[in-house]
Amino acid sequence: MQLLDLPLDVFKNIILFTVQDQGLHPDPKEVEKAEFNACLCVAVNASSTVLPVLWGQEKDEKTQLEGGTWENCLAIASWMGNLTLVESLNRGTDPYSFFGRPSWAAAAQGHLDILQFFLKQGALPYEPNFTHITDLELGETPIGAAAYMGHDSIVKLYLQPPYFGPGVQEEEAKAIFVAAQGNQPQTLQTLLEHYTQNRPHPDFLAIIDAALLWSCRRGSPDATRVLLEYGAHPNETDKSPRSCLQHAAIAGDAATVKLLLDAGASIEASRYINKRTIPRLNETWRKKYRDALTEAKRRNYLAVVRVIEEKQREIAETKTAEE
Known part of the structure; x- marks a missing residue:
């Protein structure tokens, strides 16, 4: 500025x-x-x-x-x-x-x-006007800003009594998202450990899947690794549907792309919105996106192209050996 x-x-x-x-x-x-x-x-x-x-x-x-x-x-x-x-x-x-x-x-x-x-x-330990956990403006909450910057001691302070109450609890999911964006693995792990101990399992899965999308959009490999270790779905998509792999390829981050492929992410573009439950067929008005390899080639991200093509060869060789 x-x-x-x-x-x-x-x-x-x-x-x-x-x-x-x-x-x-x-x-x-x-x-x-x-x-x-x-x-x-x-x-x-x-x-x-x-x-x-x-x-x-x-x-x-x-x-x-x-x-x-x-x-x-x-x-x-x-x-x-x-x-x-x-x-x-x-x-x-x-x-x-x-x-x-x-x-x-x-x-x-x-x-x-x-x-x-x-x-x-x-x-107040929370922002009284906070309303949307999916709004990732860093000016909204103190715990969110600390999470994005990786200030683990401050995040831990907010997660302890007497500060952790309904207000901070509402902002905790946002903090997970922005820690994923900021590629802050230690702070992200701190938040995930606390969240999984205090929320139902389905809520936790929904949060880590959404956080994975954010880490892939930003090309944050360390955060991506943590989220996959905690069980995030490598084939999660947004509502477009555009997959984590497509987002990572568009971001040009070869390390994130490799992590997703090793975790079982599909190389092909999906017609379905994957949300951990029964996949929903993509509505006809939604845009059809290019697959991750095409997206990488269009942007001349050679390292990403190389990682995906190596995975394609590995899959082909495994299929041939099985036959």
Whole structure:
């Protein structure tokens, strides 16, 4: 994100924050550091609400009313890990800002001490306006942002009493999805172990199958390996239907493609929507997608092509030997 993409009011808030941190004569390098971190924070928090409001494309009452100077400063201080400044700016709340909630910013950056400070001050461990587990905007939940970044200690904190309750429980599935996207195997395993101990088995299977699709879309081989080890279905499809293998081939990730093929993924494109239960015939209006090999060839992903063709030869040789 370019600095000029941000409106003047946000820059003023950043400068004011830096002045407060450094005194009346801020170091230009510190100003640049604050601007850089503010841009990173907005970029990660680039949800369907935040950026349109910043650019004046739409109005959002929550962000408009609670995006003042001190709220923005508090969020950026949390993002940067400046506990001294956080304590000086704190008013005993965890407010909305253009840069997300301060507790979210601390979780996203892995600042455990700052996050614990806000939680002890009464910050909610979940996002009260969270509604959709399939909406993967990282600005939505602190546990989701921590999972995507692989901050395992913060994820574990949210999964323990007194913080793990109905609110965090609703967000736990999203955290699994984004850990899969971020290719964070350790954090993903932490979440899966907790989820499988607290949810019915069919719910767990549905979650890991969906997470596998996300890991394949992003070409995340370490996460894919973990999900397959926990029993995710290698032939899972989205509603298109486009399979995990097709997504991995489109992403150009040969390692993920090989993992799926070794786990039994079908090379051919499917006419069926596979959802662990009885496969449903694809509706006639749905688009017919190319198979994984064709998708890889069209994009000149030579490593992916080589892996799939090697698997094809192996299957052909095995079939010949059996005959």
